[in-house]
Amino acid sequence: MRTEYGSIEREIHIEAAPEVVYEVISTPEHLREWWPDEAELEPVPGATGHIVFGDKTSPEGVEVPVTVVEADPPRRFAFRWVYDEGETATPANSLLVTFDLLRSGTGTLLRFTETGFREKGWEAAVLQEQYRDHVTGWDHFLPRLVAYSARLASTR
Numbered sequence: 001m002r003t004e005y006g007s008i009e010r011e012i013h014i015e016a017a018p019e020v021v022y023e024v025i026s027t028p029e030h031l032r033e034w035w036p037d038e039a040e041l042e043p044v045p046g047a048t049g050h051i052v053f054g055d056k057t058s059p060e061g062v063e064v065p066v067t068v069v070e071a072d073p074p075r076r077f078a079f080r081w082v083y084d085e086g087e088t089a090t091p092a093n094s095l096l097v098t099f100d101l102l103r104s105g106t107g108t109l110l111r112f113t114e115t116g117f118r119e120k121g122w123e124a125a126v127l128q129e130q131y132r133d134h135v136t137g138w139d140h141f142l143p144r145l146v147a148y149s150a151r152l153a154s155t156r
Contacts, residue, residue, distance in 0.1 A: 005131040007115040008138055014108045014146050016153030018074035018101040021108045024149045025099045026077045034144040041079075043071045048089075051081070065089070069096065076100050082120075082130075092119055095134075108149075112142060 014021055024030040026043035031051070038056070041049025047068045054061035067089040070078040078098040080089035087093060100111040117131050 005117045005127050007113055007117070008131075008135055010110075010112040010138065010142055012110045012112065012142060012146055013104060014110055014149045015106070016108060016149040017106070018103055018108045020153045020156065021099075021101055021110060021149050022074035022077060024145060024152060026071065026073070030148070030152070034148040035141050041066050041068060043073075043077065044068060045071055067094070070098075074101055080116075082116075091116060092121070095120070110145075112138070114138065 016024075024034065028039035028041060028049075031039040036051035036053055038052035039049070041047055041051075045068055049066050049068075050063050051066055052061060052063045056063045063085075064081050065083060065085050065087075067080045067083075068078075069080055069089075070076050076099065078096060080094040080096050083089045083094035095114055095116040098111075098113045098115075100113075102109040102111070114134060117127055117134075120127070120130075122130060
């Protein structure tokens with residue numbers, strides 16, 4: 001069986017209004033609650049920032065640049081990441097993460113996609129490893145997004 005490494009796609013129902021979910025996926029104070037250890041970015045198209053996994057002063061810490069591509073509250077938030085520091089994010093050198101939010105009853109249907117794996121030009125082994133690493137990562141972090149959004153919504 002051949003695996004396709006073109007995109008990661010998930011559809012998830014969240015017990016929170018799209019406005020709450022949008023806040024959770026686009027603002028640093030909320031991002032830190034479910035995804036990176038640190039986040040610095042403005043949720044406006046063209047804004048650049050970074051996210052950090054672990055302690056950035058230790059060898060295990062990783063700082064990743066991020067560029068916001070779309071910010072359309074409360075419907076869509078998209079950013080590019082996984083490109084070299086100092087470069088401008090493009091479809092050829094970065095991955096694109098898109099969160100589409102659709103009202104569903106009293107909650108939100110979140111459509112998540114991450115694309116650009118093949119466009120990065122990685123050799124096959126690196127492509128497979130990066131793709132699997134991202135699948136594992138999102139499978140870990142997206143449920144945390146769901147739980148945190150629902151918790152936040154219940155306090156409002």
